[in-house]
Amino acid sequence: MLSVDHGMDPLLKRPFSIHRLFGDDVQILYRLAGKGTHILSGRNKGDILDAVGPLGNKFPPPGSGDKTILIAGGIGIAPIFALAEKLKNKEILLFYGAKTKEELLCTDQIKSLGIDPVISTDDGSCGQKGTAIDALIKHLIRHPSLVTSHRLYACGPRPMFKSLSLLAKKHNLKGYIALEQHMACGIGTCLGCVINTVDGYKRVCREGPVFPLEKILWE
Amino acid sequence: MMKINLSVNLGKLKLKNPVMTASGTFAYGKEYSEFVDLDRLGAIVVKGISLKPMKGNPEPRICETPCGMLNAIGLQNVGLKGFIRQQLPYLKSLRTKIIVNILGNSIDEYIELAENLESAGVDAVELNVSCPNVNKGGIAFGTEPVVFAELIKSVRRHTSLPLITKLSPNVANIKVFAKISEDEGSDIISLINTITGMSINIRSRRPRLANITGGLSGPAIRPIAIRMVWECYRTVRIPIIGMGGIITAEDAIEFFLAGASAVAIGTGNFVNPKATLDVLDGIRAFMAGEGIHSLKELTGGLKW
Ligand SMILES: Cc1cc2nc3c(=O)[nH]c(=O)nc-3n(C[C@H](O)[C@H](O)[C@H](O)COP(=O)(O)OP(=O)(O)OC[C@H]3O[C@@H](n4cnc5c(N)ncnc54)[C@H](O)[C@@H]3O)c2cc1C
Ligand SMILES: Cc1cc2nc3c(=O)[nH]c(=O)nc-3n(C[C@H](O)[C@H](O)[C@H](O)COP(=O)(O)O)c2cc1C
Ligand code: FES
Numbered sequence: 219m220l221s222v223d224h225g226m227d228p229l230l231k232r233p234f235s236i237h238r239l240f241g242d243d244v245q246i247l248y249r250l251a252g253k254g255t256h257i258l259s260g261r262n263k264g265d266i267l268d269a270v271g272p273l274g275n276k277f278p279p280p281g282s283g284d285k286t287i288l289i290a291g292g293i294g295i296a297p298i299f300a301l302a303e304k305l306k307n308k309e310i311l312l313f314y315g316a317k318t319k320e321e322l323l324c325t326d327q328i329k330s331l332g333i334d335p336v337i338s339t340d341d342g343s344c345g346q347k348g349t350a351i352d353a354l355i356k357h358l359i360r361h362p363s364l365v366t367s368h369r370l371y372a373c374g375p376r377p378m379f380k381s382l383s384l385l386a387k388k389h390n391l392k393g394y395i396a397l398e399q400h401m402a403c404g405i406g407t408c409l410g411c412v413i414n415t416v417d418g419y420k421r422v423c424r425e426g427p428v429f430p431l432e433k434i435l436w437e
Numbered sequence: 438m439m440k441i442n443l444s445v446n447l448g449k450l451k452l453k454n455p456v457m458t459a460s461g462t463f464a465y466g467k468e469y470s471e472f473v474d475l476d477r478l479g480a481i482v483v484k485g486i487s488l489k490p491m492k493g494n495p496e497p498r499i500c501e502t503p504c505g506m507l508n509a510i511g512l513q514n515v516g517l518k519g520f521i522r523q524q525l526p527y528l529k530s531l532r533t534k535i536i537v538n539i540l541g542n543s544i545d546e547y548i549e550l551a552e553n554l555e556s557a558g559v560d561a562v563e564l565n566v567s568c569p570n571v572n573k574g575g576i577a578f579g580t581e582p583v584v585f586a587e588l589i590k591s592v593r594r595h596t597s598l599p600l601i602t603k604l605s606p607n608v609a610n611i612k613v614f615a616k617i618s619e620d621e622g623s624d625i626i627s628l629i630n631t632i633t634g635m636s637i638n639i640r641s642r643r644p645r646l647a648n649i650t651g652g653l654s655g656p657a658i659r660p661i662a663i664r665m666v667w668e669c670y671r672t673v674r675i676p677i678i679g680m681g682g683i684i685t686a687e688d689a690i691e692f693f694l695a696g697a698s699a700v701a702i703g704t705g706n707f708v709n710p711k712a713t714l715d716v717l718d719g720i721r722a723f724m725a726g727e728g729i730h731s732l733k734e735l736t737g738g739l740k741w
Contacts, residue, residue: 230707410510412498418492
C-alpha cells in the first residue's frame with residue numbers, strides 16, 4: 219500500500235504489486251489509472267512517500283514436475299513477470315494481452331528470460347488480435363493434452379478472470395489468480411476488500427490477493 | 438519537565454488517556470499490534486458485534502471520495518460467541534480498556550449482548566443504533582426518538598457496565614438524541630457515526646457500492662462532526678467521545694475544544710496505521726507547548 223501524497227485528497231493508500239526487488243529497492247510497475255497514479259507519476263527521485271508492506275500472500279510455487287502457464291492481462295504483467303523471473307529455469311508458456319502495442323511492457327525482459335510469449339492485443343496492433351484468453355483458447359484447441367498438464371497463474375482485469383474461470387471449468391484446469399479489489403486499510407481490518415468465494419467472503423488484502431481460481435464465485 | 442495529566446474519567450469509565458479507536462476500523466485489535474503498542478491506547482473499541490455472525494454486504498463495499506470514503510461493509514462480524522471465544526482473551530491480555538460496539542435487530546438482542554459481554558468481563562458497551570429495527574419496518578433505532586429511548590432504557594436496566602450510546606448524524610436535530618441518551622441512562626455519548634452518502638460511476642451509470650448507499654467517513658465529515666459535538670456539549674452534561682475525520686493531533690484538539698472529553702480515530706487508521714499513537718503524542722506535545730496541564734482545560738474550551 220503506497221501513499222502517493224501527504225495531503226487528504228487522495229486520502230487512501232494505493233495497492234501495488236511488487237514488480238521486482240533489487241537488494242533493498244522495491245520496484246513497482248504501474249498503469250496511469252486515475253488521480254492517485256497521476257500524482258505518483260509526477261513524483262521525483264528523492265521524494266519520500268509512505269508505504270506499508272509487503273502485505274498478503276504470494277503465488278505458491280508450482281510442484282517440481284509441473285509445467286506452468288502464465289497469463290497476464292494489461293498491467294497484470296507486473297506480478298506475472300516477477301513470477302516468470304523466479305521460475306526462470308522451468309518450462310513456461312506465457313500468454314500476454316494488452317489493449318494496444320503501446321501498452322505492452324517488459325517484452326524484451328521477458329524474452330531475455332528465455333520465454334517466447336504469446337502476445338495478443340485487442341486491436342491487433344501486435345501479435346494475435348483478441349485477448350490473452352482468446353490466445354489461450356486457440357492454444358488449447360491445438361494442444362489439448364499439453365495444456366491440461368499445466369498449472370495456471372494469472373493476473374489481469376475481472377472480465378479476463380471470468381472467461382478464464384469458464385475455460386478452466388470446461389477443461390478442468392487448475393491454477394491461481396492474483397485479484398484486484400478496492401482497499402482502504404490493506405491490513406485486514408476494514409473488511410472493505412472482500413471477494414466472494416466458496417468458503418464465504420475473503421479479504422483480498424489478507425487471505426489474498428492470490429486465490430485458487432476455482433474458489434472464486436463471480437457475480 | 439511540565440507534568441501533564443492525560444487521564445480522563447468518562448463517568449465511571451476511567452481511561453489513562455483520551456485516544457481510542459473507532460468501531461469497525463480497528464477490527465479486534467490484533468492486526469494493529471504490528472504498528473502500535475496497543476497498551477498505550479486509552480481504549481480499544483472493537484468492530485460491532487451481533488448475536489449471530491453476519492456475512493456482510495456484497496462487493497464492492499468501499500470507494501474513495503474527496504477527503505473521505507464511503508463504506509457499506511454490512512456489519513460483517515464473528516458474532517457474540519466467536520468474539521468471546523476467539524478475540525476477547527487476547528484483548529483482555531492488553532493493558533487498555535476494551536469497549537464492545539453492539540448491534541441488534543431488536544431491543545432483546547441488544548440486551549442479550551450487553552448481559553453476555555458484562556459476564557465476559559469487557560469494560561464498557563457502545564450501542565450502535567444505526568442498524569435497522571426489524572420490528573419497526575427496518576427504520577434505524579438511532580433516527581426514531583421513541584424506539585431510541587426505549588432501547589437505551591431497556592439496555593440500561595440490564596447492565597451495570599458503562600453505557601455509551603453512539604449517535605447517528607443522519608437526523609435533523611442531534612441534540613434531541615443526545616438529550617434522550619442522557620435522560621434514559623447513558624453514561625457517555627459518542628459521535629458521529631458515518632453520514633449516509635452515495636457515489637456514481639458516470640460511465641457505467643452504476644453506483645460505486647454494491648449496496649448503492651454507504652457511510653461517509655474521513656476528514657470530509659469533520660466539520661459536521663465538530664458542529665454536532667459542540668451542539669451536544671451545550672445540551673447534555675454526560676461526557677462526549679468525539680470522532681469523525683481525525684487524522685492528526687490538531688484535529689483531535691478541535692474536538693476537545695468543541696466539547697469532547699475523549700476522541701476516537703477511525704478512517705485515520707487506514708491512512709496511517711500509527712495514527713492513534715501519533716495523535717496521542719501530538720496531544721501531549723501541544724499541551725506541553727501551550728502550558729496546559731490537564732485535558733479538562735481543553736474540553737469545551739471554545740471561545741465565542
Ligand atoms: C493487490 C493489488 C495489486 C495491484 N498491483 C498493481 C500493479 O502492480 N500495477 C498497477 O498499475 N496497478 C496495480 N493495482 C491496481 C491499482 O491499485 C489501481 O490502479 C490504483 O489504485 C488506481 O488508483 P488511482 O488513484 O490512479 O485511480 P482512481 O480510479 O482515481 O482511484 C480511486 C480509488 O479506487 C481505487 N482503485 C481504482 N482502481 C483500482 C483497482 N484496479 N484495484 C484496486 N483499487 C482500485 C484506488 O485505490 C482509489 O482508492 C493493484 C491492485 C491490487 C488490489
Ligand atoms: C470501514 C468502517 C466500518 C465501520 N464499522 C462500524 C461499526 O461496526 N460500528 C459502528 O458503530 N461504527 C462503525 N463505523 C463508523 C466509525 O466508527 C466512525 O464513527 C466513523 O467512521 C467516523 O469516524 P472517522 O471519520 O474517524 O472514520 C465504521 C466506519 C468505517 C469506515
Ligand atoms: S483493505 Fe481493509 S480489510 Fe482489506
